[in-house]
Amino acid sequence: MPKSKEELLICAEHAADYIVKSGSTGFVSFILDMINIVREKKEPEDQKLQSFYKMLYDVRDSNLEVIGGGKSLKKAYNGFIDGFLKISKKFPLKYEIGNEEFRELNLEELYYVFGWVRRLVKAREYEMRSNSKNRNECPDAQHGRGRKVNGGIFNTQLQEQLKKLKEKF
Numbered sequence: 001m002p003k004s005k006e007e008l009l010i011c012a013e014h015a016a017d018y019i020v021k022s023g024s025t026g027f028v029s030f031i032l033d034m035i036n037i038v039r040e041k042k043e044p045e046d047q048k049l050q051s052f053y054k055m056l057y058d059v060r061d062s063n064l065e066v067i068g069g070g071k072s073l074k075k076a077y078n079g080f081i082d083g084f085l086k087i088s089k090k091f092p093l094k095y096e097i098g099n100e101e102f103r104e105l106n107l108e109e110l111y112y113v114f115g116w117v118r119r120l121v122k123a124r125e126y127e128m129r130s131n132s133k134n135r136n137e138c139p140d141a142q143h144g145r146g147r148k149v150n151g152g153i154f155n156t157q158l159q160e161q162l163k164k165l166k167e168k169f
Contacts, residue, residue: 002106002109003104003105003109008105008109008112008113008116009116010101011101011102011105011113012113012114012116012117012120013116013120014101015080015084015102015113015114015117016116016117016120016121016124018080018083018084019076019080019084019117019121020121020124020125020128022075022076022079022080023072023076024072024073024075024076024077025076025121025122025125026073027073027076027077027080028114028117028118028121029118031056031114032111032114032115032118034052034055034056034059035052035107035110035111035114036111037055038051038052038055038107039107039108039111045106045107048107049106049107050093050094050095052107052110053087053095053096053097054093054095056081056085056087057081057087057088057089057095059077059081060077060078060081060082084099085097085098085099085102086098086099
C-alpha cells in the first residue's frame with residue numbers, strides 16, 4: 001500500500017538523522033543517481049527494485065572512494081546500507097531491505113524519500129556549520145545587511161510540518 005507524503009517525510013527524516021550522525025553525507029546524491037538509472041529500465045517494478053537493491057549492496061565492496069570523501073565516505077555508506085537499510089542477499093538474485101520503514105517503498109517513493117534526504121542533510125550540515133561558527137546572521141549579498149537564518153537553507157514550513165508529525169507519532 002502506498003505511503004502518505006507525511007510517512008515518506010518521516011522516513012526521509014530518519015534516514016537523514018542516521019546519515020548526518022555517520023559524519024559523511026556525500027553518497028546521498030549517488031543513491032539518487034542509482035535510482036534514476038534503474039527507473040529508466042524497461043522492466044517490471046519488482047525487477048527494478050531488485051536491481052536497485054543489488055546496486056546498493058554491490059557498491060559496498062567497490063572502490064567507492066572515487067566519488068570523493070575517501071575512506072570515511074565508504075565507511076558511512078557501508079554503515080548506511082548494512083546498519084540502517086539492512087540490505088541482505090537472500091538468494092543468488094534476491095535482495096531484501098530489513099528496515100521496516102523502507103521495506104514496502106516502491107521506486108518512486110524511494111526517489112521521493114532520498115530527494116528529501118538530500119535536502120535535509122544539506123540543511124543540517126548548514127545548521128551545524130552555522131552553529132559551529134556561532135553566527136545567527138548571514139550577509140545579504142545585495143544590500144550588505146544581515147538577515148536572520150531560521151532553521152537552515154530550505155523552507156521552514158517543512159520543519160514545522162515535521163515537528164507536527166513527530167508529535168502525532
